[in-house]
Every structure is written in structure tokens, then in C-alpha cells.
Amino acid sequence: MSMEFEVVIDTQQYAVDMKSGLDTLKGVSDATRCIAQTVLERKVPVRKTAHAPVRTVMKRTFEGSYGQKFSIDVFDDILQAKLTAIGQSAFSEIISFYLNESIYIEIKDLSGKAQEIIDSLGNLSQELTDRLRITAVTNIHAVTKNFGHDVRVQYRQRDGIKLLVEFNGESVRTLDLERSNEEIEILAAITRFNTKTGNGRLQIKGANETVAFGFSTEYESISMIGKKKFSINLNDNNGIKPEYHLHMKLKVSPVRIHSQKIVKYIVEGYES
Incomplete structure (x- = not known):
């Protein structure tokens, strides 16, 4: 089972500094996979492995601002069933909630299903947010901090693109509280x-x-x-x-x- 996403780095050209760009993509990958694994496995993952049941998969780039398509793929039958029960739309809301929570932004008007899942995580919810802030969110901001480019993470749903979070000059300041x-x-x-x-x-x-x-x-x-x-x-x-x-x-x-x-x-x- 797979969910399609994309990272958009706002640049004037179809190019981005490779070191900072790779750090940003790694941060997005680590953050989205960590959220997905926590929700599906009911524990915050400590280590990332190539054989984990939930993985992010890099797809193709696209023109305009520098964009990278990727997916969250679930390879375990039990976890696939859990994702199906939650629904991809609600799952994208949950990912948006935690990405925004990591930079102290409130997401309002969550669906009942998404709010129910978030509430059910209990103490894991804060542990997950803290884990995202340790490294992933710092990496995501690499191109913003070094070159001033905004970064958007978007969900590719059937009827169009849904913005999940934007990392920018304001959010980069949350790295130094x-x-x-x-x-x-x-x-x-x-x-x-x-x-x-x-x-x-x-x-x-x-x-x-x-x-x-x-x-x-x-x-x-x-x-x-x-x-x-x-x-x-x-x-x-x-x-x-x-x-x-x-x-x-x-x-x-x-x-x-x-x-x-x-x-x-x-x-x-x-x-x-």
C-alpha cells in the first residue's frame, strides 16, 4: 500500500544546492516515516532500517520550483489493514498535524477520525513531537536556513494537491528557542x-x-x-x-x- 506525496523547494530555478537539498529531503523522509510508523505500530521508532515495514520511496522530480515526488509505502499486511481502516485522507491529516506541531503551529478543524487517532496515541504523541524536533525538523530547514528557500510538503490526492505544511523563515526560528x-x-x-x-x-x-x-x-x-x-x-x-x-x-x-x-x-x- 502506498501514499503519494511531494516536497517543493521554492527556488528561482529548477535547481537547488545539493548538500542542503539532500538534508532537506532526508528530514522530510525521516519525519513522515517516523509519524507513519508511530501511528501504525504504536511506538516511536528508535532506528531507521532499509527493511522497516514502513518506508519512504523517492520517485521523480518535476519542473518549476525544485520538486521531488515520494511515497510512504507499507509492506506489512497488518499495518496495511490499519492504514486502510484509518483512511488515507485522515492519515494525511495526522501527518500534517505532527509536522505543524513540530514547529508550534496549530492545525484546526481536524476530522473526527484524525483527532481520534491522535488522542489515542496518549504519551506517544508528545514523544513523537519531541523526536521530530531533535533532528528531522532541523534537516528539513537546511535549504531555508542556508539559502532562504521555503519548503512545502504536499499530499497528492485524487482530486489535486493538498498542502500539509510549509517550512519558511518564520518556522526556521523555532530551531533556536x-x-x-x-x-x-x-x-x-x-x-x-x-x-x-x-x-x-x-x-x-x-x-x-x-x-x-x-x-x-x-x-x-x-x-x-x-x-x-x-x-x-x-x-x-x-x-x-x-x-x-x-x-x-x-x-x-x-x-x-x-x-x-x-x-x-x-x-x-x-x-x-
Whole structure:
């Protein structure tokens, strides 16, 4: 079973620096295969081998901006059945979710099937995201960091091309984050919360965008009362317009990129 994708490197010519281009393609290959294996095998792969049941296969290039077609191929019958049950459309959403999550971008309006699979991964979800950020996402940004070229990963579906993620000058800055030593208080509404990992997204009162958050201590050490406060706030705000959100008072440490944009809050304390 095979799913068709493509990488597009925005260049002025049908050419790209070979070293940086190969690093970028390797990063895309490693990231997409890691996501696919985690979803299908229910474990984050530690090593990549040529005989793995889930592999990426390089196809042909195409003209325009420098493009490379590739596929994710599944060679195991049991894993093929799992992919069929999920469906290729939902599977492409899951890949898009984790690629964007790795650069702190929220994907909204996931299908019920894709959201169900992501939720079912539990602690593996954060482990997968962390693994992608270690090497794959750095490699993906090679041509962006060295030459300023944007990189798009797209899914080749029957009725056209679907953009999954774009890596660009903004996302490359997430490779060099700085956690502040300062603690600030914010009023925020919880808009997404994984009850198994403690990670999620929040929206500060008056802000237009959501921001990722996590806890400064192991989530298992957070009291059940504390965990329920975040879950209850999420439930209270589901389907509610931002101007009517109920907010929590949180003490947080911001995580910033060099532009000073905050991409994540580390929760140090919350209202009792």
C-alpha cells in the first residue's frame, strides 16, 4: 500500500544546492516515516532500517520550483489493514498535524477520525513531537536556513494537491528557542488539552491566536484537582466564541524565538 506525496523547494530555478537539498529531503523522509510508523505500530521508532515495514520511496522530480515526488509505502499486511481502516485522507491529516506541531503551529478543524487517532496515541504523541524536533525538523530547514528557500510538503490526492505544511523563515526560528527565567501571570482559556500528557494550547484574553503550553514538572506529579481544572476549563470553552471564554489565572514562563515571539508557555502555577 502506498501514499503519494511531494516536497517543493521554492527556488528561482529548477535547481537547488545539493548538500542542503539532500538534508532537506532526508528530514522530510525521516519525519513522515517516523509519524507513519508511530501511528501504525504504536511506538516511536528508535532506528531507521532499509527493511522497516514502513518506508519512504523517492520517485521523480518535476519542473518549476525544485520538486521531488515520494511515497510512504507499507509492506506489512497488518499495518496495511490499519492504514486502510484509518483512511488515507485522515492519515494525511495526522501527518500534517505532527509536522505543524513540530514547529508550534496549530492545525484546526481536524476530522473526527484524525483527532481520534491522535488522542489515542496518549504519551506517544508528545514523544513523537519531541523526536521530530531533535533532528528531522532541523534537516528539513537546511535549504531555508542556508539559502532562504521555503519548503512545502504536499499530499497528492485524487482530486489535486493538498498542502500539509510549509517550512519558511518564520518556522526556521523555532530551531533556536529560549526559555525565559521570568515568571508572568496571564489570563487564558484552554482551547486544547491532552489529559494523558498535560500538553495543549491556550488563548490569552484578548489575543487572536492560540499558543502551546506544557507543565514545568512531570505531568504525573500534578494533582488530580489541578488536572481537572484544565479539563473543566476546556469543556467550558468548547464551541464558545473567544469573547465569551472563561479564563484561568496562570503563572507561566514564556518560551520565545529570536523575534521575541512566544511559541509556548511553561505552566509554573495556576489558580487554586
